[in-house]
Amino acid sequence: MLKNRIIPCLDVQNGRVVKGINFVELKDAGDPVEQAKIYSDGGADEICFLDITASNENRDTIIDIVRKTAKECFVPLTVGGGVRTIQNITDLLLAGADKVSINTAAVKNVNFVKEASKKFGSQCIVVAIDAKKVSEKKWEVFTHGGRNKTSIDAVEFAKQVETNGAGEILLTSMDKDGTKSGYDVDLLKAITKSTNIPVIASGGVGTLDHLYDGIVKGGASAVLAASIFHYGEYKIQDAKEYLNSKNVSVRL
Amino acid sequence: MNVTIVDYQSGNISSVINSFTEVAKDKVNLEVTSNINKIKSSDKIVLPGQGSFKSCVDSLNSINGLVDALKEFAITNKKPLLGICVGLQMFADVGFEEAETKGLGWISGKVSKIDNQNGKFKLPHIGWNEIEIQKESKIFKEIKNKSHMYFVHSYEFIPEDKSVISATTDYSSKIVCSVERDNLFGTQFHPEKSDKIGLKIIDNFIKL
Numbered sequence A: 001m002l003k004n005r006i007i008p009c010l011d012v013q014n015g016r017v018v019k020g021i022n023f024v025e026l027k028d029a030g031d032p033v034e035q036a037k038i039y040s041d042g043g044a045d046e047i048c049f050l051d052i053t054a055s056n057e058n059r060d061t062i063i064d065i066v067r068k069t070a071k072e073c074f075v076p077l078t079v080g081g082g083v084r085t086i087q088n089i090t091d092l093l094l095a096g097a098d099k100v101s102i103n104t105a106a107v108k109n110v111n112f113v114k115e116a117s118k119k120f121g122s123q124c125i126v127v128a129i130d131a132k133k134v135s136e137k138k139w140e141v142f143t144h145g146g147r148n149k150t151s152i153d154a155v156e157f158a159k160q161v162e163t164n165g166a167g168e169i170l171l172t173s174m175d176k177d178g179t180k181s182g183y184d185v186d187l188l189k190a191i192t193k194s195t196n197i198p199v200i201a202s203g204g205v206g207t208l209d210h211l212y213d214g215i216v217k218g219g220a221s222a223v224l225a226a227s228i229f230h231y232g233e234y235k236i237q238d239a240k241e242y243l244n245s246k247n248v249s250v251r252l
Numbered sequence B: 001m002n003v004t005i006v007d008y009q010s011g012n013i014s015s016v017i018n019s020f021t022e023v024a025k026d027k028v029n030l031e032v033t034s035n036i037n038k039i040k041s042s043d044k045i046v047l048p049g050q051g052s053f054k055s056c057v058d059s060l061n062s063i064n065g066l067v068d069a070l071k072e073f074a075i076t077n078k079k080p081l082l083g084i085c086v087g088l089q090m091f092a093d094v095g096f097e098e099a100e101t102k103g104l105g106w107i108s109g110k111v112s113k114i115d116n117q118n119g120k121f122k123l124p125h126i127g128w129n130e131i132e133i134q135k136e137s138k139i140f141k142e143i144k145n146k147s148h149m150y151f152v153h154s155y156e157f158i159p160e161d162k163s164v165i166s167a168t169t170d171y172s173s174k175i176v177c178s179v180e181r182d183n184l185f186g187t188q189f190h191p192e193k194s195d196k197i198g199l200k201i202i203d204n205f206i207k208l
Helices: A032-041 A060-070 A086-095 A104-108 A111-120 A155-164 A185-194 A206-217 A236-244 B014-024 B034-040 B053-062 B065-078 B193-208
Strands: A004-015 A016-019 A025-028 A049-053 A075-081 A100-101 A125-135 A138-143 A149-151 A168-173 A200-201 A222-225 B002-006 B028-035 B044-047 B082-085 B109-113 B125-133 B148-153 B155-159 B164-171 B173-181 B182-189
Touching: A004 A032, A004 A200, A004 A236, A016 A032, A032 A049, A032 A060, A049 A060, A060 A075, A060 A086, A060 B014, A075 A125, A086 A100, A086 A111, A086 B014, A100 A111, A104 A111, A104 A138, A111 A125, A111 B109, A125 A185, A125 B148, A138 A155, A149 A155, A155 A168, A155 A185, A168 A185, A168 B109, A185 A200, A185 A206, A206 A222, A206 A236, A206 B082, B002 B014, B002 B034, B028 B034, B034 B065, B044 B065, B044 B193, B065 B082, B125 B173, B148 B164, B148 B193, B155 B173
Parallel strands: A004 A049, A004 A222, A049 A075, A075 A100, A100 A125, A125 A168, A168 A200, A200 A222, B002 B028, B002 B044, B044 B082, B082 B182
Antiparallel strands: A004 A016, A016 A025, A125 A138, A138 A149, B109 B155, B125 B148, B125 B164, B164 B173, B173 B182
16 A cells, blocks of 8 residues: 655755745754755655755755765655756756756746656656635645745646646645644645645644644645654654554555 | 666666665676676666656667667576666566557566556555565565555556566555566666665665
């Protein structure tokens, strides 16, 4: 039986791990390579790096971090943030990333998703969708780390990226991100029901019960979290044992 | 000993290189190449594969003499070869991803899309799944039945001769996830991404 994945996410800025509260205030907290190794030794099913300033700054730092991490972690590594060109993807994959996550560039031009998945295979193309609730049962896509509104319907966009060859969707609720009040389960449900590729839930995890909700109520194939693992509140193993005790299948 | 990872521009092979480097340490001379002479003089070959069946077969064919050299190595000389993911799938006679494409024809069978039972199962099959060992395999030495391996694929290899199947995994049906016939080994899952247990499989292959 396929197991539900637990993915710790490391937000990286200038080569250091930070975690945003609603994408604004940042706290410095560690070396990404070391953190990734701790997570992978601790049973993380995948590791995710999000380069939060990649849109404006030099990309070599993250490439170097990916290269070092890939030599020490033998679980899948996803890297996102500022992935805009085929060359960006090539560089990250050559450095040792297994998947790349495309956000703004996919919204700007969905053909980029098609081109990328055709060239590298759907297995390494994740489309990150940042969505904000605009009315009851309606969500809109935002870009640039949640700063820009697009007027694109999130559910329609999710279907579109699936058609264009995305292998997975990384879905972040901009309303919930950093709040520790749980995933936007309605948003998750809306997307997991209208697509047939795996969806990774993101944004809002504060307790282990939230992970359960993302999988069982929201229908996510994987759950991504940062703060609860990053500040040592819970270990990956705690999350797995908790989910297992509630009959959610995980890799123990 | 010389172990060669075949680099035929089939997409991302960094993880395969990293994991083999980690296991090989100083014990083994590891080459990453499509050089025909180096392939011929290797002791073991790793054939990775990412992207579609068609794109991998096309890339393999685009390098002059590569397919013949691999065939001579694995079929005529019966030296150990490990196919990973699409690398395994290409052992088949034919694949149906993108377009009907002729495979290497080393193990009779076809590569078809996983039956998702009308949307009941999401595709790609991504993540950790348990393997059910079907027969004793040299690369599964000290690997426990029901170990978790990392998968990412939408197509499955269906061999005609079921005796080649060394492990299956359960996703919508029993999917063939590992084959072994004499010196020929293949895994649908990614040992290079399957944590310590995956590295053990790589170690087993290197130690053959």
